[in-house]
Amino acid sequence: MNEEKVNLKAPVYIPDSSYRDYRWMGDYETVYRESVENPEKFWEDIAGELEWDKKWDNVLEWDYPDARWFSGAKLNITANCLDRHVNNSRKNKVAIIWRGDDGCERVFTYRQLFREVMRFANGLKKLGIKKGDRICFYMPFVPEHIIAILACARIGAVHTIVYAGFGSDSLHQRIVDSEAKLVITADVSIRRGKRIDLKSIVDEAIVNAPSVERIIVYRRTKPEIELYAEMELDYYSLIKGESFHCDPEIMDAEDPLFILYTSGTTGVPKGILHTCGGYMVGTYYTSKYVFDIKDSDVYWCTADPGWITGHSYLVYGPLAVGATILFSETTPDYPDLGVWWEMVEDFGVTILYTAPTAIRMFMKYGESWPDKYNLESLRILGSVGEPLNPEAFEWFYRVIGKSKLPIVDTWWQTETGMHMITTIVGQPMKPGFAGKPIPGVVADIVDNEGNPVEPGKKGKLVIKAPWPSMMRDVWNNRERYEHYWNDIPGCYTVGDMAVKDKDGYIMIIGRSDDVIIVSGHNIGSAEVESALVDHKAVSESAVVGIPDDLKGNLIVAYVILKEGFTGGEKLENELKYHVRMTLGPISMPSDIRFVQSLPKTRSGKIMRRVLRAQEMGVDPGDLSTLED
Structure with a gap:
């Protein structure tokens, strides 16, 4: 794996000290250290906040790659x-x-x-x-x-x-x-x-x-x-x-709770299996301690129940905490671009959890719509679904958060069931960085052999210890489950490339299959996309690698422009130069295509493999999660 350095310079924003002083989490460093030193006690204490028909015999039985959490316990979520x-x-x-x-x-x-x-x-x-x-x-x-x-x-x-x-x-x-x-x-x-x-x-x-x-x-x-x-x-x-x-x-802690299908690159979707006890503990814990939900909060997660975000952070987690939950079938642009902000004002929403794709859509149309509404009830903002690029972070923080609210940019997966990496409410925030592993989660950035890489170098994101809400299997497909654990021995390999700074903050570069190798250099698609969106004309972008005999791959960029800008050769050259000056010549796209939309899943993730397949004239594989 080529481990070239990544530019990790980022501004730091520190929320008001009251967030740190009054959050459920307490002192992050102390809690994290205790969770690593004695993980079973940590999770037992969290589980003890919930009600069980019968307490567990063992907190964890770990037979790599299989876990049994709270074995012997009886409950109903x-x-x-x-x-x-x-x-x-x-x-x-x-x-x-x-x-x-x-x-x-x-x-x-x-x-x-x-x-x-x-x-x-x-x-x-x-x-x-x-x-x-x-x-x-x-x-x-x-x-x-x-x-x-x-x-x-x-x-x-x-x-x-x-x-x-x-x-x-x-x-x-x-x-x-x-x-x-x-x-x-x-x-x-x-x-x-x-x-x-x-x-x-x-x-x-x-x-x-x-x-x-x-x-x-x-x-x-x-x-x-x-x-x-x-x-x-x-x-x-x-x-x-x-x-x-x-x-x-009365359910056993390891009895199945649900199967949720997530797309694969080829073939049929994967049926991710979650069980009752560990999933309940994980979603309760993260809803309470990551979102810092209090009894007075009005919490709005914009995800549909059909996605894991809807399962974990619309239904089970917030209800286990006892939250007041807002949800709506309204889309963010109908009947106009003010509908979401009107709802924040009408219902006094205090916690808003949404996707970067929605934030970037609002960015495209400017500040006039949210500025029409009183958003003073908001106290915490959250992001989910894909990396929150620095430009979207800055806009979300400044326009919606009025330059004072904490943003929890959460990294996790259908397979993990719960948040794994974020910036805990009250911690210093760095645009472009999700944050640190939450207490109870042991994450690292490693090379192909599983050796930790030094700060500033790209590597594979892995989880090094079991956690309660981890998936237990892939329904009817044991081989696909084991694949997650076989890439790097002893680790759950998440499929994302990432980099860590000197303070331990983790930046998600993109899916490992979205890393483009150009002349021997690993170029993260998210890096180039972020550089493009940094330009005043660009609302959203996606980049893919196309095979090239000389360089291995060429970078092709798809760009959606903001209102008032028109594509053409002059702007194309300007964008290429902008990327060159931001990231260096190796990351400069060879072609830029101006488009009106991008292929996305219904949860808002860009399906870059569809663009790649289109460029190469090949079958794009499973399209069951494609929005359009």
């Missing part, structure tokens, strides 16, 4: 998300606030949410659904989605959620692989004022899917669509007359 709040002072606290695409609003207290979950859980039991059965979701972003998720967990059924933007082939693939017994869907989702038919997609997806016995349909439009009585049930007819009480299924 919904008892911690619902019952323990209903049985204390949060009974009538607002649990979830929902705003629809048309502006309508619905509010559920913890008591009301508990009752709705119980009714649906009893309805599922009436259908014969039991512990271990797989249930596939293809739902719009509505409260019934969250209610049904929790109801599945209540009775021990394993949910697999498919984002309601996937086509029938992708849905079929996931139904068949998980052998789902039941599908929960709706007649339509609503996006930008338009109805999008979901039911017909489900009808196509269940053809040649023999495991499916019934379909539950949440009908939200009038006149109601007709259902086929032999197989289909109306959501509210199912729960009519059901009891508001349902005893939780």
